[in-house]
Amino acid sequence: EIVLTQSPGTLSLSPGERATLSCRASQSVSNNYLAWYQQKPGQAPRLLIYNTSIRATGIPDRFTGSGSGTDFTLTISRLEPEDFAVYYCQQYGSSPQTFGQGTKVEIK
Amino acid sequence: QLQLQESGPGLVKPSETLSLTCTVSGGSFNSNTHYWAWIRQPPGKGLEWIGSVYYSGSTYYNPSLKSRVTISADESKKQFSLQMTSVTAADSAVYYCARSVWSWSGCFDHWGQGSLVTASS
Numbered sequence: 562e563i564v565l566t567q568s569p570g571t572l573s574l575s576p577g578e579r580a581t582l583s584c585r586a587s588q589s590v591s592n593n594y595l596a597w598y599q600q601k602p603g604q605a606p607r608l609l610i611y612n613t614s615i616r617a618t619g620i621p622d623r624f625t626g627s628g629s630g631t632d633f634t635l636t637i638s639r640l641e642p643e644d645f646a647v648y649y650c651q652q653y654g655s656s657p658q659t660f661g662q663g664t665k666v667e668i669k
Numbered sequence: 670q671l672q673l674q675e676s677g678p679g680l681v682k683p684s685e686t687l688s689l690t691c692t693v694s695g696g697s698f699n700s701n702t703h704y705w706a707w708i709r710q711p712p713g714k715g716l717e718w719i720g721s722v723y724y725s726g727s728t729y730y731n732p733s734l735k736s737r738v739t740i741s742a743d744e745s746k747k748q749f750s751l752q753m754t755s756v757t758a759a760d761s762a763v764y765y766c767a768r769s770v771w772s773w774s775g776c777f778d779h780w781g782q783g784s785l786v787t788a789s790s
Contacts, residue, residue, distance in 0.1 A: 562732075596776035605765055605780035606716065617778060649716060653774045657731045660716040 563587055563652050565661035573669040580637040582664045584650035589630045591654030597626055597635045598649045671696035673766050675784035682790050687753040689784055691766030698747040699724040704769040705749045707740060709762040721773040722749050729773040756788045
């Protein structure tokens with residue numbers, strides 16, 4: 562099974578700053594089938610990005626996904642107050658599909 | 670607007686069977702481009718895919734749970750269900766149902782609100 566390692570564990574930033582989240586896979590992700598989700602306390606995850614770089618419906622363009630192979634990045638260009646949350650990456654190119662352990666973006 | 674809603678007991682005794690149902694509304698259940706999935710999240714921890722089902726009944730399971738899990742679909746009711754046998758405290762988690770896009774191994778574009786299940790005597 563592919564293990565996804567997210568870093569950092571916690572990112573402390575101020576509104577308006579740029580956030581860069583990393584997701585590293587233990588082996589190459591087939592077809593770059595990698596997604597990113599946002600989860601706020603008490604809520605279900607929300608799909609942000611799929612197929613590495615395609616924004617899901619209704620997701621603002623300040624969210625950008627990039628990468629290939631084993632290294633993937635989610636960038637939030639300018640943090641809005643509602644962006645402070647936990648972010649998970651997921652690979653679905655190999656069975657079983659797996660998730661990273663999450664990166665918490667908190668207000669500095 | 671597609672909606673998914675989990676239902677089932679919030680408390681299960683150790684060694685017994687966990688049973689949850691997800692009801693789909695506001696959209697198609699028998700699309701040939703979507704599968705239906707169960708995902709769980711222990712308190713304060715990450716996400717784990719449990720398994721997926723096609724509307725016709727084909728199933729796919731996480732090998733780590735396969736021996737204890739059964740997922741089924743009822744097209745007429747627009748529901749799919751999860752059964753997990755021999756539960757332990759380690760199975761205590763929020764259980765989400767979700768729609769998987771394109772494949773049983775896909776990303777999840779719609780989620781239920783989640784159902785907290787605690788395994789305790």
